[in-house]
Amino acid sequence: MRLVTLPLLGPLLAATVMTAGDVDGARRTWRVLGHPEETTATLPDAFAEAWVRMDDLPHTTRSWVGLLRRAIRLRGARPEAAFRADDLRRVQSPVLLVWGRADPFGTVEQGRRGASFFPDATFHEVGVGHLPWLDDPETCGELVTGFLDRHG
Incomplete structure (x- = not known):
């Protein structure tokens, strides 16, 4: 993903390598995001097709590249993009964090x-990958519904 931050190469990578392309590509993407074959194989084709069509929306590549460039650079995370403890302490709203045990973007301990x-x-450790609701939609739904009942 760091290569996506490079001026000419980034948009090309985002539009080709980092785009699902088809239903099988969507399932491969979910595995890269830490989800096991047991999850990716059982998700409906219609959901995978929606994922593919999301990639085809206008400006998706531009937005994705822009997000990555603000968060990372070739040498790693941008220090100015990191959440600071003082910033998080000022959040007034209740927060629900649902974290997959093998999220490739951060460990459970980091979460x-x-x-x-x-x-x-x-904080709840649920599922496996970066999108824990793919692995355990029932538990995630219960957590979100309970959170909204208490705070909504």
Whole structure:
């Protein structure tokens, strides 16, 4: 993903390599995001097709490249893009964090540490990958519904 931050190469990579392209490509993307074959194989083709069509929306590539360029550079994370503990402590709203145990973007320990900075946060380890609702939609739905019942 760091290569996407390069001026000429980035948009090309985002539009080709980082785009699902088809239903099988969507399933491969989910595996890269840490989800096991048991999850990716059982998700409906219609959901995978929606993922593919999302990639085809106007400006998707431009937006994705812009997001990555603000967060990372070739040498790694941009220090100015990191959440600071003081920033998180100022969040007034209750926060629900649902974290997959094998999220490739951060360990469970990192998620718990981040949650500890919020004044009112609830942290749950659920599922496996970066999108834990793919692995365990029932539990995620219950957590979100309970959170909204209490705070909505």
